[in-house]
Amino acid sequence: MSEKSEVILEAKHVTKKFPAADGRFLLANNNVNLKMYKGKTLGLVGESGCGKSTFMKLLVSLDTPTEGQILYRGTDITKLKGEKLRQHRKHIQMVFQDPASSFHPKMKIRDIVCEPLLNFGKIRKSEKTEVCRKLLEMVELPGEYMDRYPHSLSGGQRQRVAIARALALEPEIIILDEATAALDVSVQKTIIELITKLQREKNITIGFICHDIALVQSVAHQVAVMYLGNVVEEIPGHELNTKAVHPYTKALMGSIFDIHMDYSRPIESIESEPPSPLDLPKGCPFQERCGYRMDVCKKEAPRMAEIAPGHSAACHLLNLTAR
Amino acid sequence: MDMLKLTDVTISYKNVPTVKNFNLDMKSGQIVSLVGESGSGKTTVIRAILGLLPGGGKVTGGQILFEGTDLLSYTQNQWRKLRGSDISMIFQDSGAMMNPTKKIGHIFTEYILTHEKISKKEAWDKGTRMLERMRLPSADHIMDSYSFQLSGGMRQRVGIAMGMTYQPKLLLADEPTSALDVTTQAQIVRQMVQLRDNYHTGILMVTHNLGVAAYMSDYLIVMKNGKIEDQGTREYILNSSVNEYTKKLLKAVPSLGGERYV
Numbered sequence: 001m002s003e004k005s006e007v008i009l010e011a012k013h014v015t016k017k018f019p020a021a022d023g024r025f026l027l028a029n030n031n032v033n034l035k036m037y038k039g040k041t042l043g044l045v046g047e048s049g050c051g052k053s054t055f056m057k058l059l060v061s062l063d064t065p066t067e068g069q070i071l072y073r074g075t076d077i078t079k080l081k082g083e084k085l086r087q088h089r090k091h092i093q094m095v096f097q098d099p100a101s102s103f104h105p106k107m108k109i110r111d112i113v114c115e116p117l118l119n120f121g122k123i124r125k126s127e128k129t130e131v132c133r134k135l136l137e138m139v140e141l142p143g144e145y146m147d148r149y150p151h152s153l154s155g156g157q158r159q160r161v162a163i164a165r166a167l168a169l170e171p172e173i174i175i176l177d178e179a180t181a182a183l184d185v186s187v188q189k190t191i192i193e194l195i196t197k198l199q200r201e202k203n204i205t206i207g208f209i210c211h212d213i214a215l216v217q218s219v220a221h222q223v224a225v226m227y228l229g230n231v232v233e234e235i236p237g238h239e240l241n242t243k244a245v246h247p248y249t250k251a252l253m254g255s256i257f258d259i260h261m262d263y264s265r266p267i268e269s270i271e272s273e274p275p276s277p278l279d280l281p282k283g284c285p286f287q288e289r290c291g292y293r294m295d296v297c298k299k300e301a302p303r304m305a306e307i308a309p310g311h312s313a314a315c316h317l318l319n320l321t322a323r
Numbered sequence: 324m325d326m327l328k329l330t331d332v333t334i335s336y337k338n339v340p341t342v343k344n345f346n347l348d349m350k351s352g353q354i355v356s357l358v359g360e361s362g363s364g365k366t367t368v369i370r371a372i373l374g375l376l377p378g379g380g381k382v383t384g385g386q387i388l389f390e391g392t393d394l395l396s397y398t399q400n401q402w403r404k405l406r407g408s409d410i411s412m413i414f415q416d417s418g419a420m421m422n423p424t425k426k427i428g429h430i431f432t433e434y435i436l437t438h439e440k441i442s443k444k445e446a447w448d449k450g451t452r453m454l455e456r457m458r459l460p461s462a463d464h465i466m467d468s469y470s471f472q473l474s475g476g477m478r479q480r481v482g483i484a485m486g487m488t489y490q491p492k493l494l495l496a497d498e499p500t501s502a503l504d505v506t507t508q509a510q511i512v513r514q515m516v517q518l519r520d521n522y523h524t525g526i527l528m529v530t531h532n533l534g535v536a537a538y539m540s541d542y543l544i545v546m547k548n549g550k551i552e553d554q555g556t557r558e559y560i561l562n563s564s565v566n567e568y569t570k571k572l573l574k575a576v577p578s579l580g581g582e583r584y585v
Contacts, residue, residue, distance in 0.1 A: 155361075185576055186572055214581070218584055238583065256534065259576050269509030273477070
């Protein structure tokens with residue numbers, strides 16, 4: 001899928017550890033290697049606490065990794081500081097989960113949307129009204145909304161404003177962190193339609209974090225499944241449903257309640273809960289919940305291995321079938 | 324006879340009607356779901372059944388009959404007896420209803436002691452047994468934990484265990500799985516269906532997740548702007564409903580192998 005398009009952001013061996021009490025460490029990301037291609041969407045899916053938001057925070061330089069590099073067009077952005085870092089920020093923008101708390105409640109929509117442009121000196125104050133109207137129209141909101149405050153918009157409208165703000169600087173990459181999780185399904189659908197339309201028009205690269213694997217596969221060109229800080233499978237979105245091999249990916253798909261599902265079939269789910277990222281088991285992170293556990297899983301962590309172009313997974317079962 | 328019957332119920336906040344002419348017949352052992360978007364009045368309906376409407380909310384018209392008696396004529400004392408014994412409720416985050424400075428064991432015992440005149444020790448044991456019956460691992464350990472030490476899924480199961488202590492005839496569930504991960508959600512959903520199978524508990528659930536609602540329920544009610552927009556059995560709602568709004572909602576649910584936008 002991706003041979004033709006260029007890599008604009010690449011994470012190489014990214015590891016993030018947070019210090020915890022008693023000299024221990026919480027391993028939030030463990031040796032993550034991912035690439036983002038121009039104009040494509042990378043979906044990141046996993047349960048809460050798997051490190052997907054931490055990873056995206058590293059991508060937008062809100063935090064720095066403990067080890068590893070993040071290359072934006074060849075430059076390592078984790079080493080950037082001061083004015084260089086500030087100038088870099090306009091290339092990667094972010095949309096947060098809860099638009100109600102990511103806006104200043106006392107700022108009008110006009111000021112919210114235009115603030116990044118003013119910060120970078122792209123427009124003059126007198127141009128605000130005109131620019132804001134254009135940006136609001138881009139996200140299919142009436143221009144009159146610029147005089148409103150965030151609290152007088154609905155959740156879906158606020159999320160549209162958040163998208164307008166993120167796109168104001170014409171970034172190459174936007175990161176959507178659970179951007180539709182707080183919305184109703186019907187509103188979610190319209191926001192997804194808007195995002196994909198803008199992506200096609202402007203050739204934006206999108207990082208899409210989400211816990212709903214069904215939603216991810218419908219919007220992402222490439223899907224990465226995370227479990228306890230490790231990427232366990234990476235697969236093109238359209239193949240997810242049919243070709244996924246990792247037991248965790250399958251378990252995630254099996255526990256979805258689909259309105260088209262067969263109701264006589266009992267719902268599959270993995271019993272128990274993920275172990276604490278403070279004391280990870282030796283070997284495969286998924287071993288304790290996996291139905292296919294073998295001896296080797298307790299001793300050695302599986303490595304990512306390519307199955308087909310664009311599709312790789314980390315599981316000892318694969319070695320077995322390969323042999 | 325119907326276990327729960329709501330006729331023409333109108334609920335108002337500060338004299339503005341929010342839910343209008345709501346009707347519902349529910350038999351014992353039935354699972355009914357209220358679905359709809361935020362602000363459609365789903366939660367208001369189930370809160371009214373337990374007399375738990377937040378400030379300013381009042382049932383201004385109609386009747387709520389539970390096993391033939393009119394709940395609206397109840398005094399505060401009668402309500403208190405009913406809550407947690409014949410009718411229980413599970414909230415979106417059971418952790419939020421528990422006192423964070425008290426251990427689960429303390430909260431559970433306190434709850435049991437308000438309904439039964441037994442010794443503290445007996446109440447404690449009853450709580451532990453209940454947790455075990457809901458297949459929570461290491462019940463003793465849970466009784467000795469604070470609510471924030473448990474994961475979201477665990478807390479929800481503790482909430483269900485508490486709600487099921489007196490084998491209520493009706494369990495009201497307000498978005499019981501919305502705060503959970505998909506894998507945990509599947510566990511909780513399965514457990515709730517088992518409650519019905521094992522104890523013949525009727526469940527009235529509010530959810531915005533149409534997939535969960537369809538999986539669990541015998542009967543679905545679609546709400547919009549405080550009114551019933553559409554209702555019917557699962558087969559009817561999913562396959563043969565002619566209502567535009569229902570169809571729009573169903574179409575918006577992302578589905579594996581379904582519509583792709585890219």
